[in-house]
Amino acid sequence: MKFLRVCLAVVICLLFVVAPAQAATHPSLVVDENDVASIKQRAQSVQAVKQALAAMQSQSWKSGAPQWALDEGWSRTMVEQAFVGFVNNDPQATNQAKALFLIHTQGTDIYDFDRFDQETQKYQYGQPCTALALSYDLLEPNLSAGEKTAAQQFLATWGRGLYGYYQDGPSRVAHNFHTSSVACLGLIGLTLNGEVDQANTWSTFASNAFSSYFVNSAYNPGGDYTEGYVYQQYGLPSAVLFLNALDRLTVVDFLSHSNLANLWQFYLAAYGSDGSFPQIGDNSGGPFIAGTDLYLLNKTTKQGLREQYLWEWYQLRGTGASQQLFPYLFKDFDHLGMVLYFPDLQKLKPASQAILPSFLMESATTGTTQGATQYPGGMAVLRSEWSETGDNTMLWLNNRWRWQNHQHYDPNSFTLEGYGETLISNFNNRTYDDPLRGKWSQQNTVRINPTAPDGDAPISPFVTGSSSSLGTFPTFFRSELGDIVISDSRYSHANLQTQNLPDGFFGAATTNNVTPIDRASRTVLLVRNLLPAPFYLMFDDFKKAAASEYWWQVYIPNAATKTSGKGSMAEPFQYQVGDAMMRMSFLNQEQPQLSIGGNELNRNDHPIDLKLKQSQLQLLTALLPARTADPAPQLRLLQQNPTVYEISLDGQAVQVVFNPEQKHVVYDDFETDAVLAVGKDWTNSNRQILFDQVTYAKIGGTVFFQTELPKSQTIPGGNPTVCTTSADINGDGKVSLLDYTALIPNLFQTVTQDKQKFDLNCDQAIDLKDITKLFTSLSF
Structure with a gap:
C-alpha cells in the first residue's frame, strides 16, 4: 500500500512538469490546421463567434476607442490579423500582420526589452509581448529564413530578460502587474x-509559477472576486x-479543478440572487467577463451548469461582440477568446427548482503556502436556493489565507443578500489616496482594539488595509438541513510589521513566524429547511491574553x-430595504448596546x-432575512443549563442548544457535546437536527454517533443504521482505481441520496477519509 501511494504521488507530481517536446510546429499555440474547419463551422452556426470574427477582420474594435487604447493598438491589430489570415487563408490580413510584426521585432520601432525593464507597472508590456509571441507562431510559415532568425533572436532576448527578472521570484505571477509577463515568458518558451536552447526552461518555469502561485491563489480566492476580477484582467487574458x-x-491542465473554473459558479450565484453583484472590497468594478474567460467555462468540471453559465455570460456581456463593458487596456485578446472558446451550447436560464449549493473557493495549498488545512482561506458562499425571482438568501464569508493587493477586506467579513436586496453591504468607493481607506475598507467582522494600528502591509505606496494572513x-x-462553515483567523489580527518576517513581507508569513491570538473564530450556520424561511446563526468566539475591546460590526445600506x-430577542434590530426586511438578534446578550453610525464620505452604507x-467574546447572533409581507419570527430563551433558545415562525419552531464550552449537556432525552445543535422533533422518528462541532450525540438511550474529533453532522429521522456503503462504487465486483476516478469529481459535495454511495465511511461527508477507505479496500 505504501508503494502504491508513493507511485500515485509520483504520477500526480509528474503531471505538473512540462516535459521537453520536439521542435514546435507553427502555428500550434492556440490554433493549428486541424482547428480551422471547426472555427469556420462555428462562425456559421454561432452568432457570437461570427460577430467576433467579423470584428477581427474589420478591426471594428477601434470604433470609439480612447487614444490610450489606440497607442498600443498595433499589438491587437497584429495578432488579430495574423489569426484571420491563417484561419481564412487571407493574404492581405497576413501581410498586414507581418508588416506590424517586422516593424516591432526588427524594424523601425522595435519593442525592445528595455521598456519592460524600466517600468514598474509591468502589465503594460505583458500583453504586447504576448501578442508578439502569438504572432510569431501564426506567421512563422510566412517568414523568410532571415526574418525567422531575427524574430527568434528578438523573442529570445525577451525570454532571457523575463526569466532573469522572475527566476528568483516566481510568486510575483500572483500580482496583476506581472501575470501577463510570466504568461508571455511561457508562450515564448x-x-x-x-x-532556442533555453526555451523549455522558460516554459517549465512559467508552468510551475502558475501552478504554484496563480490558478488557485492569485485569482482572488481570498474573497473579492468582483473588484479583484477587474484588476486581474491586467494579466488574465x-x-x-x-x-x-x-x-x-x-x-x-491546471484549470479544470482550479478556482478559475469556480468563478463561473460565483458569477452564476451572484447574478442569480438579485440581478446584480455584491460590492465586496474597495474600487469594485462590477460585472466584467472577457472572451478569454469562455475557456474557463469549457474547462469547468461542473458540466451540469455549463448552459446556465452561458446564460450568465449573455446577461453580463450582452450578445455578440459588444465592447461596452470593457476597458480596452485589459482585454486585447477578447475577440480572439470568443472565436477560440465560445461554446457551442444553448443558453439555459436556471430553472426555479434547480438548487445551486453552497460552495467554497480556496486559496493555494502549494507554493509559499505552508501549514494549510484541508480548507485554506478563501470565500465561502452559503445559499438557500435558486430562484429567478430572488426568492432566496445568500451569505458571502471571506477569510483569506494571504493578504492581496486591491482586496481589502477584514478577516471573517461577510455580506448578506436576501429576497432581491443587499441587506448587509460593503458599498465602499474610497480612492487610493484616501487616508481612511485602509481602516474603513471592509468591516462586517469582529474588530479587536480598533484604535490600535491596523497592521498595514508596508509593500506599496498606494495600498493600505489590514494585513491579515493565514486565515x-x-x-x-453541507447538508439538506443546512450548511456550516467555520472561519479561523487567529493569525489575521497580528500587525505583521512587528512579526519576524523578511522585510515585513506578508507572503513569507507562516504559522511558525506569525504570533496568533488565543482564539478568533467565526462560525456560520445556514439553517435551510427547519422553518418556513431560511435563517443564519453566527457564533463569534474571540479571546486575547488580556481583556480587550471587541467591536461586532456590520454595514447596512443607506437605502x-x-x-x-435594540438587538435583543424581544426587540430585534430591524430595517427594510426595498421589499426585504432584515432582523438581527444577539441571543446571549440581554441588553445589547447597539451604536448606529452616520453616513460616511464616499460610502453608500x-x-x-x-x-x-x-476577557473574551462569545456572541451568538441570529440573522433573519425575510420579505416585508412575511410574519416576524419570535425568539425566546427556553431554558438555561444548558442554554436553549427557541425561534418560531408561522406556527413552527426550532430549538437551539448553545454550548460554547463543549461540555456534556442534556436537553430532555437528548445528550450531546456539540457547540451548537439546531433542530426540531428531537426525540421522535421525524427529528431533524443540525450539529456544529460535535463528537457525541445520544437520543433516548441510543447513541447516534461518537467520534474522536469534533465535526459537523446531521441526524436524519428514523433509527441509526450500520454503515454498509461499499468501496465498489461502480459495481463491477472489485475495488479499483476506476472507483477512485468515480469518487474524485464528487469530493466535498453534499451527501444527497444519489451521492450516498460516495460517502464510504457513512459520516455524512465526502472527503479525504473516503479516499483513504477506498485505497485500503483496493483489489489486486
Missing part, C-alpha cells in the same frame, strides 16, 4: 521550443492563452428604512456596532 497552449502542447476554513459542511429595535470590553 513554447513557441521557440527546439529553436495572457494567462488563459498560455494555460490553454500548455494544455494543447503538453497535456498539463483558514477548518470546516465546510435602509424603518430602522428600529453606514455601520452598526456592538462594543464589548471583556
